[in-house]
Amino acid sequence: MSVELIAYGCFFLTVALTYAIMCLGLNLQWGQTGLFNVGIAGFVAIGAYVSALLTTPDTAGRLGGFGLPMAVGWLGGALAAALVSYLVGRLTIRLRADYLAIATFGIAAAVQLCALNLEPVTGGPFGIGFIPRPFAAEAGNPLLFSLLNLALLVIVVLLLYLGLERLVRSPWGRVLRAIREDETAALALGKSATRFRLQAFAIGGGIMGLAGAAQAHFIGFIAPENYLPMLTFQVWAMLIVGGSGNNRGAILGAVLVWGIWAVSAALIAAVFDPAQQARAASLQIAIIGVAICAVLLLRPQGILGEIRTISRHLPSRAGKAQTAESRPE
Amino acid sequence: MNPQILVDGLIAGAMYGLGAIGVTLTYSILRFANFAHSELLTFGAYAALALSSALGVLSAGLLAPLGPFSFGWSLPLAAITAMALTGLLALAVDAVLFGRLRARRSSIIVMVMASFGAALTLRSLLEFVFTSKPAYFTRELQIALPLGGGMRATPDQLLALVLAIALVVAVHLLLTRTAIGRSMRAVSENQALAGVVGVDVRRVIRVVWLLGAVLACVAGIMAGLLVQLRPYMGFDLLLPLFAAAILGGIGSVPGAMLAGLIVGLAEAGTVQLVGAEWRTAVAFIILVLVLLLRPHGLFGRPQA
Numbered sequence: 267m268s269v270e271l272i273a274y275g276c277f278f279l280t281v282a283l284t285y286a287i288m289c290l291g292l293n294l295q296w297g298q299t300g301l302f303n304v305g306i307a308g309f310v311a312i313g314a315y316v317s318a319l320l321t322t323p324d325t326a327g328r329l330g331g332f333g334l335p336m337a338v339g340w341l342g343g344a345l346a347a348a349l350v351s352y353l354v355g356r357l358t359i360r361l362r363a364d365y366l367a368i369a370t371f372g373i374a375a376a377v378q379l380c381a382l383n384l385e386p387v388t389g390g391p392f393g394i395g396f397i398p399r400p401f402a403a404e405a406g407n408p409l410l411f412s413l414l415n416l417a418l419l420v421i422v423v424l425l426l427y428l429g430l431e432r433l434v435r436s437p438w439g440r441v442l443r444a445i446r447e448d449e450t451a452a453l454a455l456g457k458s459a460t461r462f463r464l465q466a467f468a469i470g471g472g473i474m475g476l477a478g479a480a481q482a483h484f485i486g487f488i489a490p491e492n493y494l495p496m497l498t499f500q501v502w503a504m505l506i507v508g509g510s511g512n513n514r515g516a517i518l519g520a521v522l523v524w525g526i527w528a529v530s531a532a533l534i535a536a537v538f539d540p541a542q543q544a545r546a547a548s549l550q551i552a553i554i555g556v557a558i559c560a561v562l563l564l565r566p567q568g569i570l571g572e573i574r575t576i577s578r579h580l581p582s583r584a585g586k587a588q589t590a591e592s593r594p595e
Numbered sequence: 596m597n598p599q600i601l602v603d604g605l606i607a608g609a610m611y612g613l614g615a616i617g618v619t620l621t622y623s624i625l626r627f628a629n630f631a632h633s634e635l636l637t638f639g640a641y642a643a644l645a646l647s648s649a650l651g652v653l654s655a656g657l658l659a660p661l662g663p664f665s666f667g668w669s670l671p672l673a674a675i676t677a678m679a680l681t682g683l684l685a686l687a688v689d690a691v692l693f694g695r696l697r698a699r700r701s702s703i704i705v706m707v708m709a710s711f712g713a714a715l716t717l718r719s720l721l722e723f724v725f726t727s728k729p730a731y732f733t734r735e736l737q738i739a740l741p742l743g744g745g746m747r748a749t750p751d752q753l754l755a756l757v758l759a760i761a762l763v764v765a766v767h768l769l770l771t772r773t774a775i776g777r778s779m780r781a782v783s784e785n786q787a788l789a790g791v792v793g794v795d796v797r798r799v800i801r802v803v804w805l806l807g808a809v810l811a812c813v814a815g816i817m818a819g820l821l822v823q824l825r826p827y828m829g830f831d832l833l834l835p836l837f838a839a840a841i842l843g844g845i846g847s848v849p850g851a852m853l854a855g856l857i858v859g860l861a862e863a864g865t866v867q868l869v870g871a872e873w874r875t876a877v878a879f880i881i882l883v884l885v886l887l888l889r890p891h892g893l894f895g896r897p898q899a
Contacts, residue, residue, distance in 0.1 A: 300702075302704045361886060364704065365841070365886060365890070367704070368628055369883070371630075372879040372882050375834055375875060376879045379872075379876050383872045495830075544727070548719040549719065549723055551715060551718075551722075552715070552719035552720050554715060555711075555716030555719060557712075558708065558709070558711065558712030559713060559716065562696065562709050563692065563695060563696070566701075
């Protein structure tokens with residue numbers, strides 16, 4: 267095993283984990299609450315751009331570059347994305363379910379357009395460069411550098427996972443699923459469906475923003491074309507393949523689909539001659555599309571299905587349900 | 596204000612209107628927002644391109660421009676076949692994907708997601724076959740005719756406008772004056788009840804797919820003729836189409852056409868007054884305003 271191979275493995279996993287964060291955010295919105303967000307790329311972009319603006323050094327000809335610490339950038343990115351999600355949710359969540367889909371689709375297009383056209387803020391088509399990278403001091407040692415980056419992402423994903431698992435099993439999480447399964451019944455129990463949905467949507471959007479910030483700092487450069495609708499589809503494929511409603515499924519799906527994506531890209535590079543490669547790349551996207559449809563038709567629950575959870579204050583029944591429902595592999 | 600905005604806006608709007616009618620019909624009868632509708636547009640346009648080129652190879656005379664227009668007989672002949680092919684494609688996708696999900700009583704959102712997967716697959720395959728390079732039906736140049744008042748339009752653009760209006764009237768008559776139109780309205784009103792009183796719901800669904808696909812094909816060919824053909828041409832129209840369908844009120848054919856024209860005019864105005872780079876934001880802003888102020892659209896009924 268050469269050093270390069272380990273470094274590449276770390277790089278691959280680090281990128282996959284940034285997708286896993288997006289997937290966890292989507293799982294809260296869709297998997298737990300049944301909210302269909304087709305604008306993931308937009309929320310990720312908001313997180314990335316806000317964090318980049320906050321942390322880059324002052325740049326001539328562009329707003330900001332406030333040079334703040336990276337943690338502030340990540341937090342700011344997540345908060346900005348959460349705020350935008352909240353506003354979109356306010357507008358559409360009380361309407362029919364697929365209006366949210368259309369509105370989020372529009373948000374992603376609008377964010378993309380702003381990133382492209384608001385040159386004094388976003389750098390326009392050239393994007394923003396020189397985004398500070400975590401552990402930049404170690405950049406001379408590629409192995410250590412990539413290991414540290416991977417460790418940082420692992421910690422972030424782990425913290426998010428534990429936090430979300432806790433949320434999902436809390437009374438709050440149970441209300442979300444109750445609303446998803448039977449809104450009328452939840453309403454009858456005095457739960458405001460709109461409010462809970464809105465909270466879940468905003469938190470999920472914030473997590474996507476965090477993913478965007480993490481990705482921006484890991485790569486060190488962002489441009490509008492990083493946030494095309496393709497990104498949204500990839501994250502959807504990850505969650506559906508991994509198993510929506512299951513946080514572990516979200517992480518597994520992200521690593522798996524990103525792996526398929528990377529392998530198919532390598533295959534295309536090996537099989538097709540360079541002139542045809544751009545064209546063959548569209549086959550990669552077709553694979554994602556077929557995967558989404560096939561999983562919906564053949565295994566709607568994904569690889570890891572949803573785990574039934576009930577209140578931990580019902581110990582005996584909870585124990586029984588756990589054994590009865592222990593995941594069918 | 597330049598009066599040319601009116602002409603540009605109406606012509607783009609007629610195209611949006613045709614596409615939006617397909618969206619609004621499938622939406623009101625199949626009850627989900629079909630994100631793959633835009634790919635029917637793209638497919639129709641490319642099918643017509645392939646057929647028209649094939650006809651041109653068979654007989655070069657078919658490519659000679661017809662009267663004042665930029666295309667020869669090959670295009671209308673190809674268009675009719677392309678409509679049939681687009682209809683078949685829509686039925687095939689329904690049989691393989693949506694029909695099965697419907698039979699399983701999947702939720703609306705699962706259908707929407709499936710339409711996403713289908714759109715992704717179709718678009719990428721089209722891109723693989725036809726490459727992402729822009730293509731054109733013809734390379735003929737057209738001189739824009741003066742219409743008076745400082746407005747100009749090419750014969751192709753005027754034809755598109757007339758054709759769009761004729762199709763809207765035809766679809767409206769079909770829905771309001773024929774038996775199948777009555778069945779369609781019944782199913783959109785209440786599918787279960789329509790089934791109980793003997794309406795063949797499966798047949799209605801087939802007719803809706805065919806109708807939506809044919810209109811999408813025509814809109815796609817128009818977009819290809821007036822602008823160019825690209826694998827993403829349909830995808831880029833998706834937001835204006837949804838904005839028009841929702842602004843018009845889901846299920847309303849005249850509403851979809853009127854809203855299409857409004858979106859087209861608003862875009863043309865934005866290009867003139869604000870700048871071309873913000874054109875794509877117009878549909879989004881209209882969408883947000885409708886959802887804020889009148890979620891059921893101009894001619895729709897409020898949802899219970």
